[in-house]
Amino acid sequence: MSKKVSLDEFAGELNEQVAExxxxxxxxxxxxxxxxxxEFDEDNSGLxxxxxxxxxxxGEL
Structure with a gap:
């Protein structure tokens, strides 16, 4: 049986990645x-x- 992942778990992991x-x-x-x-200029904000x-x-910058 496969494990389910909730939206809360997904969002929590994503928030942790953003913070890191x-x-x-x-x-x-x-x-x-x-x-x-x-900061980047608005036209380069997609960076x-x-x-x-x-x-x-x-895992690298």
């Missing part, structure tokens, strides 16, 4: 602000999603 991404990104920013900026998906896929 933010923590690691900010730490990288401290050491290399030009490589890890905290946040790309960076996050890459982080979720590999």
């Amino acid at each position: 991404f933010e923590r690691r990104y900010r730490a990288r920013h401290e050491h290399s602000p030009s490589m890890y900026p905290l 946040w999603f790309e960076f996050f998906v890459g982080f979720c896929s590999t």
Whole structure:
């Protein structure tokens, strides 16, 4: 029998990943602000999603 995963579990895991991404990104920013900026122009704001998906896929920034 397969285990069921609730929306709450999924959302909780996603929130944890977002928090970990933010923590690691900010730490990288401290050491290399030009490589890890905290803002992008609106027309480049999709980079946040790309960076996050890459982080979720590999665990790396």
